[in-house]
Amino acid sequence: MRHIALIAINFFREQRWPILVLMSWVFLLSVLGLVVDLRKASDDVLFIFKQGVGYGILFTIFFGASAIHNERKTRRILAVLSKSVGRGQYISGLITGIMFAAAIYSFAMGVTGTWVLGASGFPAEHLWLLMLCVMLVCLLCASLSVLFSTFLNPLFATMATGIVLGLPAVAALQFRSRWAEVVPAYSLIEPLMKASSGSNEPVRGPLLMLALGEAVFFWVCAFWIFERRDIAVAVD
Amino acid sequence: MLPLLEFEDISKEYNRFLGSRPVVALEHFSLQVETGEIFGFLGPNGAGKTTAIHLAMGFMRSTRGHGRMLGKPFGDARARSRVGFLAENVALYHRPAEQLVRFYGALNNLKGRVLKNRAREVLEAVGLDQEARRNVARFSRGMQQRVGLAQALVNDPELLILDEPTSALDPIARVKIRSLLLSIRSAGKTVFLSSHLLSEVEMVCDRVAMLNKGKLVKLGKTSELLQSGQETEIVARGITATCFPAAVETDGVVRFTVPVAQQKFALERVWELGGEVVSVNPVRRSLEQIFLEVTGQQPEKSALGVGG
Numbered sequence A: 001m002r003h004i005a006l007i008a009i010n011f012f013r014e015q016r017w018p019i020l021v022l023m024s025w026v027f028l029l030s031v032l033g034l035v036v037d038l039r040k041a042s043d044d045v046l047f048i049f050k051q052g053v054g055y056g057i058l059f060t061i062f063f064g065a066s067a068i069h070n071e072r073k074t075r076r077i078l079a080v081l082s083k084s085v086g087r088g089q090y091i092s093g094l095i096t097g098i099m100f101a102a103a104i105y106s107f108a109m110g111v112t113g114t115w116v117l118g119a120s121g122f123p124a125e126h127l128w129l130l131m132l133c134v135m136l137v138c139l140l141c142a143s144l145s146v147l148f149s150t151f152l153n154p155l156f157a158t159m160a161t162g163i164v165l166g167l168p169a170v171a172a173l174q175f176r177s178r179w180a181e182v183v184p185a186y187s188l189i190e191p192l193m194k195a196s197s198g199s200n201e202p203v204r205g206p207l208l209m210l211a212l213g214e215a216v217f218f219w220v221c222a223f224w225i226f227e228r229r230d231i232a233v234a235v236d
Numbered sequence B: 001m002l003p004l005l006e007f008e009d010i011s012k013e014y015n016r017f018l019g020s021r022p023v024v025a026l027e028h029f030s031l032q033v034e035t036g037e038i039f040g041f042l043g044p045n046g047a048g049k050t051t052a053i054h055l056a057m058g059f060m061r062s063t064r065g066h067g068r069m070l071g072k073p074f075g076d077a078r079a080r081s082r083v084g085f086l087a088e089n090v091a092l093y094h095r096p097a098e099q100l101v102r103f104y105g106a107l108n109n110l111k112g113r114v115l116k117n118r119a120r121e122v123l124e125a126v127g128l129d130q131e132a133r134r135n136v137a138r139f140s141r142g143m144q145q146r147v148g149l150a151q152a153l154v155n156d157p158e159l160l161i162l163d164e165p166t167s168a169l170d171p172i173a174r175v176k177i178r179s180l181l182l183s184i185r186s187a188g189k190t191v192f193l194s195s196h197l198l199s200e201v202e203m204v205c206d207r208v209a210m211l212n213k214g215k216l217v218k219l220g221k222t223s224e225l226l227q228s229g230q231e232t233e234i235v236a237r238g239i240t241a242t243c244f245p246a247a248v249e250t251d252g253v254v255r256f257t258v259p260v261a262q263q264k265f266a267l268e269r270v271w272e273l274g275g276e277v278v279s280v281n282p283v284r285r286s287l288e289q290i291f292l293e294v295t296g297q298q299p300e301k302s303a304l305g306v307g308g
Helices: A002-014 A016-035 A042-074 A076-081 A087-116 A124-149 A154-174 A179-180 A185-193 A207-229 B049-057 B095-109 B112-125 B141-153 B171-186 B198-202 B224-227 B259-273 B287-294
Strands: B005-014 B025-033 B038-042 B064-069 B082-085 B159-163 B191-195 B207-213 B215-222 B227-237 B248-250 B253-259 B276-284
Touching: A002 A087, A002 B095, A016 A042, A016 A087, A042 A076, A042 A087, A042 A124, A042 A185, A076 A087, A076 B095, A087 A179, A087 A207, A124 A154, A124 A185, A124 A207, A124 B082, A154 A179, A154 A185, A154 B082, A179 A185, A185 A207, B005 B049, B025 B038, B025 B049, B025 B064, B025 B215, B025 B287, B038 B049, B038 B171, B038 B198, B038 B253, B049 B064, B049 B082, B049 B159, B049 B191, B082 B141, B082 B287, B095 B112, B095 B141, B112 B141, B141 B159, B141 B171, B171 B191, B198 B287, B207 B224, B207 B287, B215 B224, B224 B287, B227 B259, B253 B259, B259 B276
Parallel strands: B038 B191, B038 B207, B082 B159, B159 B191
Antiparallel strands: B005 B025, B005 B064, B207 B215, B227 B253, B227 B276, B248 B253
């Protein structure tokens, strides 16, 4: 566990500037909370909030898709894996690091959202339930993008993650809504995206468990592939 | 006693894009490194030295064959906790040197005060104790290499694997690292040193292996390799250089080499001519000369500075 924590903290530290940029959404939301009449502009504030959450998920994919590639390209991975660190621990450390960043961002968005959306009557309990869904989507994105990054460059890993997460949603829109539950990222984020100051869609509990199970599955696959990869070979 | 590092008939091929022929980096490579020695690992660029080291560290898998490090199969994470590794062109995270060394030490299961003290000790050993709080991003390449060496030493390793550790160092730092390696050997530890600096290897290594095109082409004790065993250099006074073929006269002293079988005859000839023998020594070759021979290059005699 200590190795995983060390790698996670190290990853977070290395990504501190993009995380800081991401946090500017929280700052923007806070400024809106101070200067806008929240009762009149509730839908606009909610739109900004949704956008902020969306960027958080996107950043999670970018972090995951480039994590291994960057470390291999700079060759810093060699010094880390020359220590008593297993490949599984390394992968787990990266995903934990990404989730650490996502958790801080989601928590900050949740706190700010409770304040600015609460003022316009948005129920706080529902908001935190939605943030839990966002966290699970982030976990799904992180494990899937890290899985693809074990054998693809960041561009293709991002595209592959987007396809795997997006195809079920497209299939659901075209055919049957249950297709979206194959990889339930869209199904979990849907209640937030459709939320308005007037109505709130319920979150389906089993989807949370399904997302967690799939994230663990992608995590194990990432470890299995990474264990078999030659990491010292030039990536360019 | 079990060898500390053992390659057993290892081959490694790199697959290229779209079915072209794979590149063979190592071919039927076998080698054993014993406890308490400084082992020199030499070869021209692309000979497969770094591939062999990366296989030992578990960064890649062999195509055929297998190996053991500290009695465990290559890639075993627990075995790596007793190993120190410095990669060629070391790349480090940008943070203060002491903090960085502590990070790597923590990854090798060191904790608390032990880790703190050890980090300071190794930074002092590589001559960076005064720079411990400076960010390594602001260090020169030589200083970064010394931090790299410090992180390799932080866990007090039984086996130290170094890939070109002195390539970016100035002469003073090189001398310091050389004496550090010798003190590590004195403590009963083992050093596996890959280097292009043949003079360095010649000075510190007990045994040497030479690799060329993925194959082991020479292996032996450094002292034995450096003795040619074929020729003797005779230095005499009171004769002229024309008495012996290829003899060179400087300040009244004549130097020439003869095959060992003709040594007795040559000495008698010196005495017959009324000369005086100053010294008789077996010709020592340099590692550079051996290296050029085994890699199929022809040394330029004038550049080698070796008699004969």
